[in-house]
Amino acid sequence: MSAPAGPAEALAGALTAEYAAIWAYGPIGVRLSDAERKAAVEAEAAHRGRRDALVLQLSTAGNVVPPDRAGYALPFPVTDRASALRLAVEVEERTAAFWRATLPASTGAERDRALAALIEYAVRATRWRRSAGVTPLTVPFPGRPA
Numbered sequence: 001m002s003a004p005a006g007p008a009e010a011l012a013g014a015l016t017a018e019y020a021a022i023w024a025y026g027p028i029g030v031r032l033s034d035a036e037r038k039a040a041v042e043a044e045a046a047h048r049g050r051r052d053a054l055v056l057q058l059s060t061a062g063n064v065v066p067p068d069r070a071g072y073a074l075p076f077p078v079t080d081r082a083s084a085l086r087l088a089v090e091v092e093e094r095t096a097a098f099w100r101a102t103l104p105a106s107t108g109a110e111r112d113r114a115l116a117a118l119i120e121y122a123v124r125a126t127r128w129r130r131s132a133g134v135t136p137l138t139v140p141f142p143g144r145p146a
Contacts, residue, residue, distance in 0.1 A: 006105055007102070007105045007106050007110065008058065008061070008063040008064075009105070010101055010102035010105040010106065011054055011057065011058055011063075011102060011106075011110075012058065012063070012064065012065075012066050013098050013101060013102070014050075014054060014095075014098045014099055014101075014102055014114070014117070015051060015054040015055065015058065015065070015066055016066050016098075017094060017095045017097075017098035017099075018047050018048075018050050018051040018054065018095065019051060019066075019068045019069065019072075020072045020091075020094075020095075021043075021044075021047040021091045021092075021094075021095045022044055022047045022048055022051060023071065023072045024072065024074065024087060024091045025040055025041075025043060025044035025047070025088075025091070026044075027074065027078040027084070027087070028040050028078065028084045028085075028087055028088050028091070029041060029044070029084075030084075031078055031079070031080055031081055031083070031084035032081060032084055032085075033081075036081075036085075036131055039127070039128075039131075040084075040088065043088070043092075043124055046120065046124075047095070050117060053113075074087065075087070075090060082132065085128055085131055085132035086132060088125075088128040089125050089128045089129055089132065089134065092121045092122070092124045092125035092128060093121075093125050093139075093142070093143070095117075095121050096117075096118050096121035096122050096125065096142050096143035097143040097144070097145065098143075099114050099115075099117040099118040099121065099143060100114075100118050100142070100143030100144065101143075102114040103115065103118070118142060118143050119142075121142070121143075122138075122139075122142030122143065125139075125142070126138050
Protein backbone atom coordinates (compact mmCIF):
# COMPACT_ATOMS: atom_id res chain seq x y z
CA MET A 1 0.00 0.00 0.00
CA SER A 2 1.51 3.34 -1.00
CA ALA A 3 1.17 6.45 1.13
CA PRO A 4 -1.89 8.54 0.22
CA ALA A 5 -1.40 12.03 -1.22
CA GLY A 6 -2.41 13.96 1.88
CA PRO A 7 -3.93 13.76 5.35
CA ALA A 8 -7.57 13.96 4.19
CA GLU A 9 -7.07 11.17 1.64
CA ALA A 10 -5.25 9.02 4.19
CA LEU A 11 -8.01 9.50 6.75
CA ALA A 12 -10.67 8.75 4.12
CA GLY A 13 -8.85 5.49 3.39
CA ALA A 14 -8.80 4.64 7.09
CA LEU A 15 -12.52 5.42 7.27
CA THR A 16 -13.33 3.01 4.45
CA ALA A 17 -11.28 0.36 6.27
CA GLU A 18 -13.26 1.01 9.45
CA TYR A 19 -16.55 0.61 7.55
CA ALA A 20 -15.40 -2.76 6.22
CA ALA A 21 -14.14 -3.90 9.63
CA ILE A 22 -17.47 -3.10 11.28
CA TRP A 23 -19.33 -5.03 8.59
CA ALA A 24 -17.01 -8.05 8.90
CA TYR A 25 -17.53 -8.40 12.64
CA GLY A 26 -21.16 -9.45 12.03
CA PRO A 27 -20.22 -12.74 10.35
CA ILE A 28 -17.30 -13.16 12.74
CA GLY A 29 -19.34 -12.75 15.93
CA VAL A 30 -22.06 -15.24 15.03
CA ARG A 31 -19.47 -18.02 14.67
CA LEU A 32 -17.86 -17.41 18.06
CA SER A 33 -19.05 -18.03 21.60
CA ASP A 34 -18.42 -16.87 25.13
CA ALA A 35 -15.25 -14.79 25.63
CA GLU A 36 -14.41 -14.76 21.92
CA ARG A 37 -17.86 -13.42 21.03
CA LYS A 38 -17.46 -10.74 23.72
CA ALA A 39 -14.07 -9.81 22.23
CA ALA A 40 -15.67 -9.54 18.78
CA VAL A 41 -18.39 -7.24 20.14
CA GLU A 42 -15.73 -5.08 21.80
CA ALA A 43 -13.67 -4.98 18.60
CA GLU A 44 -16.69 -3.92 16.57
CA ALA A 45 -17.43 -1.18 19.11
CA ALA A 46 -13.83 0.08 18.88
CA HIS A 47 -14.08 0.23 15.09
CA ARG A 48 -17.41 2.06 15.37
CA GLY A 49 -15.82 4.59 17.71
CA ARG A 50 -12.98 5.25 15.29
CA ARG A 51 -15.43 5.46 12.39
CA ASP A 52 -17.54 8.04 14.22
CA ALA A 53 -14.47 10.10 15.14
CA LEU A 54 -13.23 10.04 11.54
CA VAL A 55 -16.60 11.09 10.11
CA LEU A 56 -16.69 13.99 12.55
CA GLN A 57 -13.07 14.97 11.88
CA LEU A 58 -13.39 14.86 8.10
CA SER A 59 -16.74 16.64 7.95
CA THR A 60 -15.73 19.35 10.45
CA ALA A 61 -12.65 20.10 8.34
CA GLY A 62 -14.81 20.36 5.21
CA ASN A 63 -13.35 17.23 3.61
CA VAL A 64 -15.25 14.64 1.62
CA VAL A 65 -16.57 11.84 3.82
CA PRO A 66 -16.62 8.62 1.80
CA PRO A 67 -19.96 6.84 2.13
CA ASP A 68 -20.36 3.43 3.69
CA ARG A 69 -21.51 0.66 1.38
CA ALA A 70 -24.47 -1.62 1.90
CA GLY A 71 -22.18 -4.64 2.12
CA TYR A 72 -18.65 -5.87 1.61
CA ALA A 73 -17.22 -9.00 0.01
CA LEU A 74 -15.48 -11.28 2.47
CA PRO A 75 -12.17 -12.76 1.32
CA PHE A 76 -13.44 -16.28 2.10
CA PRO A 77 -16.59 -17.91 3.51
CA VAL A 78 -17.03 -17.69 7.28
CA THR A 79 -18.61 -21.00 8.19
CA ASP A 80 -17.14 -21.94 11.57
CA ARG A 81 -15.00 -20.75 14.49
CA ALA A 82 -11.71 -21.31 12.65
CA SER A 83 -12.71 -19.22 9.62
CA ALA A 84 -14.18 -16.52 11.89
CA LEU A 85 -10.90 -16.25 13.78
CA ARG A 86 -8.94 -16.18 10.54
CA LEU A 87 -11.13 -13.34 9.28
CA ALA A 88 -10.77 -11.45 12.57
CA VAL A 89 -6.98 -11.56 12.19
CA GLU A 90 -7.22 -10.39 8.59
CA VAL A 91 -9.63 -7.56 9.44
CA GLU A 92 -7.33 -6.20 12.11
CA GLU A 93 -4.25 -6.52 9.90
CA ARG A 94 -5.92 -4.79 6.95
CA THR A 95 -7.31 -1.98 9.07
CA ALA A 96 -3.91 -1.51 10.73
CA ALA A 97 -2.37 -1.14 7.26
CA PHE A 98 -4.65 1.81 6.46
CA TRP A 99 -3.77 3.49 9.75
CA ARG A 100 -0.08 2.85 9.11
CA ALA A 101 -0.49 4.61 5.75
CA THR A 102 -1.80 7.71 7.54
CA LEU A 103 1.36 8.12 9.62
CA PRO A 104 3.54 9.78 6.95
CA ALA A 105 0.70 12.14 6.01
CA SER A 106 -0.15 13.23 9.56
CA THR A 107 1.32 15.33 12.35
CA GLY A 108 0.65 16.13 15.99
CA ALA A 109 -2.50 14.79 17.61
CA GLU A 110 -3.69 13.33 14.30
CA ARG A 111 -0.50 11.27 14.07
CA ASP A 112 -0.89 10.18 17.70
CA ARG A 113 -4.43 8.92 16.94
CA ALA A 114 -3.21 7.03 13.88
CA LEU A 115 -0.40 5.41 15.86
CA ALA A 116 -2.80 4.47 18.67
CA ALA A 117 -5.11 2.80 16.13
CA LEU A 118 -2.21 0.93 14.51
CA ILE A 119 -1.02 -0.34 17.89
CA GLU A 120 -4.51 -1.30 19.07
CA TYR A 121 -5.24 -3.26 15.91
CA ALA A 122 -1.84 -4.98 15.94
CA VAL A 123 -2.44 -6.08 19.53
CA ARG A 124 -5.95 -7.26 18.70
CA ALA A 125 -4.67 -9.25 15.71
CA THR A 126 -2.15 -10.90 18.05
CA ARG A 127 -4.96 -11.86 20.44
CA TRP A 128 -7.01 -13.33 17.60
CA ARG A 129 -3.95 -15.29 16.40
CA ARG A 130 -3.54 -16.69 19.91
CA SER A 131 -7.22 -17.73 20.00
CA ALA A 132 -6.82 -19.38 16.60
CA GLY A 133 -3.61 -21.16 17.58
CA VAL A 134 -1.70 -19.39 14.81
CA THR A 135 2.06 -18.98 15.07
CA PRO A 136 3.92 -16.80 15.11
CA LEU A 137 1.63 -14.71 17.29
CA THR A 138 3.17 -11.42 16.21
CA VAL A 139 4.36 -9.92 12.94
CA PRO A 140 7.57 -7.87 12.64
CA PHE A 141 6.02 -4.68 11.25
CA PRO A 142 2.24 -4.49 11.87
CA GLY A 143 0.34 -2.89 9.03
CA ARG A 144 3.14 -3.33 6.52
CA PRO A 145 2.39 -5.44 3.44
CA ALA A 146 4.08 -8.83 3.51
